[in-house]
C-alpha cells in the first residue's frame with residue numbers, strides 16, 4: 001500500500017478496520033457479476049457516518065478512487081472494486097435509526113438490509129415496498145445507488161419512488177442533506193437525482209424511506225399456457241380491462257423446468273409458459289376484482305388456472321418464481337442474468353427474437369420476467385469451460401440489449417449500467433446526452449474518484465475470474481429474480 | 482418573446498437571447514417573475530404519442546393539462562397525482578417545472594413518480610432526451626426527476642413522457658370532522674385511501690375512496706364505523722376536490738405559498754389547505770408582510786420572496802447549475 005494513503009487511513013480508522021492483506025481482500029474482489037474480479041488497494045470498514053466522511057475526504061485529498069459497497073450483490077459489476085482503489089464497506093452502518101408509525105417512515109443507515117426494514121415495520125402493519133429478490137441480503141445503500149426494483153414496480157414503483165430524504169457525503173467531501181421526512185418537497189429533486197447515480201456522486205449516509213400499510217388481502221393466480229404468446233396476450237387483456245395488479249410475472253418453459261427441479265414447484269402439465277397475477281387491496285375491492293380477473297383469464301385460453309386458496313399456496317407460487325434464477329444453476333453451471341426493457345406490447349415479439357438469436361448462437365436462454373413492466377430477465381446458459389463460452393454469451397446478451405433499445409425500451413430496468421453495460425449506454429443516449437450526464441457527474445465528483453469506470457463507456461476492463469453463482473447463492477442465502 | 486412550435490425552434494429560442502425562461506400559461510406567476518426573455522410554450526403543444534396499452538404518453542411541454550386529462554379519460558386512464566390548476570389552463574411542462582401535484586399524490590406519489598422521460602434544451606442549446614419512454618428504466622442518471630421542481634432554471638423542458646394508470650371505476654368522497662389522530666388512522670388503515678386533505682379552516686377532513694362501485698359502499702360504511710365518525714360525517718360531491726385543485730379558496734390577489742410538511746406539523750397550517758395526508762400545505766395571505774414567521778416554502782403567486790424562509794445551499798448545487806447552463810442563459814434559483 002502507498003505509505004501516504006496508509007498513514008492517512010490509519011489516522012481515521014483503527015488498523016483492524018483497514019484491510020490490506022490479499023486474503024482479507026479476496027471477499028471484496030467481485031460482486032454479483034461474478035465472472036469478473038479486481039483487487040483493491042485496501043478495504044476500509046467504517047462504523048460511523050463521521051468515519052465515512054473522513055474516509056471520503058481522505059480519498060479526495062489523496063485523489064484515490066473509492067467504491068462504496070453494501071452487500072456486493074450488484075449484477076452489473078457496480079460494486080466491483082477499482083484496481084488500486086479503496087472499497088468502503090458499509091455493512092456495519094446497519095442501524096435502523098427510527099421507524100415512525102405515525103408519519104409512516106423509516107430512517108436507516110445505508111448498510112441496513114432491505115428485508116430488515118419491512119421486518120421492523122411489520123409490527124405497525126407497515127412495509128417497505130421495493131422487493132428485489134436479493135432483499136434478504138442487499139442493502140438500502142445499494143438499492144438507492146441502483147434504484148432497484150422488484151416484482152411490484154408497475155403499481156408501487158422502484159426504490160426512487162420510496163426515498164424521501166438522503167444525507168450523503170459527496171466525492172468533494174461536502175455533506176448534503178436533501179428531502180426529509182415529508183412525502184413532498186419544493187425545488188429541484190436532488191434526492192431523485194442522487195437515487196440511481198450508481199455510486200458515482202458519493203456515499204449515502206442516512207436515508208429516509210416511506211412505508212406503506214400492508215395490503216389487507218392478496219389474491220394470487222397461476223395460469224399455465226400452451227405458448228408464450230398466449231401468456232403475453234393474457235397480460236394485455238388484464239391491462240386492457242383496467243385492472244392494476246400488484247404483480248404480473250411470466251416464466252417460460254426452461255425457467256419452469258429449473259424451478260421444478262430446484263424447489264419441486266408444480267406447474268400445469270404441458271405449460272410452455274406460466275403467468276402469475278397478484279391482486280392486492282382491501283377485501284371488498286379484491287373480491288370484485290378477482291371475479292373480473294377470473295373472467296379475463298378464462299377467456300385467454302389457459303391450460304389450467306390455479307388460484308391460491310390460502311397464504312401457503314400463495315407462498316408456494318412465489319417460491320417457484322423467486323427461485324427461478326438460482327434454479328437455472330441446476331441446468332447449467334454458468335449463466336448470465338440479463339435485464340432489459342421493451343414496450344409491453346412488443347414482449348411476444350421480443351421473446352421470439354431472443355429465441356431466434358439464441359438458436360443462432362447455439363445457446364439456451366431461460367426467460368423470467370416482470371411482464372407488467374416489459375422488464376425482461378433472459379438467463380443465458382453457457383459453458384464456462386469452453387474457451388469462448390463467456391464471450392459468446394456476452395455477445396448474445398449485447399444483441400438482446402440492442403434489440404431492447406431498437407424496440408424503444410431500455411438497456412436496464414433495475415440492475416443498473418455498472419461496469420457490464422457501460423458500452424451500451426451510447427446505444428440509448430446521444431453523445432450530447434452522455435456529455436450532459438458526464439458534466440453532472442463532474443459537478444458531484446470533479447476528480448472522478450467515486451466509482452470510476454462504471455456507467456460511462458470506456459475505462460479499463462477488470463480481469464476475468466471464476467464463473468457461476470454468487471457465493472451467497474451457492475450458500476443458499478439469496479435467490480435471483 | 483419567443484413562441485417556438487417545434488423542439489428545434491425551442492433550441493433556437495434558448496440560443497436566441499442571453500437570458501431566457503420558459504413560461505406556460507402563467508398560472509404560478511411568481512415562479513417566472515424574473516428578468517429575461519420569455520419563451521412561451523403556447524405553440525409547443527400536442528400529444529406526440531399515446532399508447533393506452535403501454536400506460537405511457539409523450540406530449541409537448543405547452544400541452545394544456547386539460548387536454549391530457551380529457552384524452553386519458555377517454556381511454557379510462559388518468560394521472561394519479563391529480564394535477565392542479567387544470568381548469569386555470571396550466572400546461573404539462575409547467576406542472577413538471579413547478580413540481581405541483583394534487584390530492585391524489587397521497588396514494589401513488591406525485592409528478593416526480595410518474596415522469597419517465599424528458600426532452601429538454603440545456604443552456605448550451607443542445608436538445609437532450611433523458612430518462613426513458615417505457616414504464617421502467619434505470620439507465621443513466623435520473624435527470625427527469627431532477628427537472629421536477631427545477632423551475633426552468635437548469636434547462637428548457639420541450640416534451641415529457643409520463644406513466645399513467647387505469648382510472649378507478651368509481652370514487653366516493655367522505656367529509657369527516659377533524660380530530661387529533663384522525664389523519665394517521667386513515668393513512669394507516671386498510672381502506673386503501675386515495676386522498677386525504679384538510680380544506681382551509683381545519684374543521685373537516687376529506688377522504689377519497691376508489692375502486693369498483695360495488696366495493697365502495699361497504700368500504701365507506703366500514704370506515705365510518707371503525708372511526709366512529711357518527712352523524713357528523715357526510716358524503717360530499719367530488720367537486721370539492723376540484724375547488725381545492727384550482728385554489729378557489731385562496732385570496733385572488735394575495736400571496737400563495739407551498740410548503741412540504743410532515744403530518745406532525747399540520748396544526749400550524751389550519752388556515753390554509755393541507756393536502757396529501759398532511760405532507761403538503763398551501764398558505765394564502767393578503768401580502769408578504771402577513772406571512773407567518775415559521776413558514777418555509779415556495780411562493781407560487783404574489784409579491785413575496787421566491788423561497789420563503791430561505792433554502793439550504795450546497796456548493797454542488799452551483800456546480801450542477803454550471804453543468805447544465807455554463808453561460809447562465811436561464812435565471813438562477815435565487816432570481
Ligand SMILES: Cc1cc2nc3c(=O)[nH]c(=O)nc-3n(C[C@H](O)[C@H](O)[C@H](O)COP(=O)(O)OP(=O)(O)OC[C@H]3O[C@@H](n4cnc5c(N)ncnc54)[C@H](O)[C@@H]3O)c2cc1C
Pocket residue numbers: 031032067068069070071072073074075078079090110131132133134137138139140141142143144145146147148149150151198199202203204205325414415451470473478479480481
Ligand atoms: C440473486 C440476486 C437477485 C437479485 N434480484 C434483484 C431484483 O429482483 N431487482 C433488482 O433491482 N436487483 C436485483 N439484484 C441486484 C442487486 O441485488 C441490487 O442491485 C442491489 O440493490 C444491490 O445491493 P447491494 O447492497 O448488494 O449493493 P452493492 O452491490 O454492494 O453495490 C451496488 C452499487 O451501489 C453502490 N453503493 C452501495 N452502497 C452505497 C451507498 N451507501 N452510497 C452510494 N452508493 C452505494 C456501489 O458502489 C455499487 O455501485 C439481484 C442480485 C442478486 C445477486
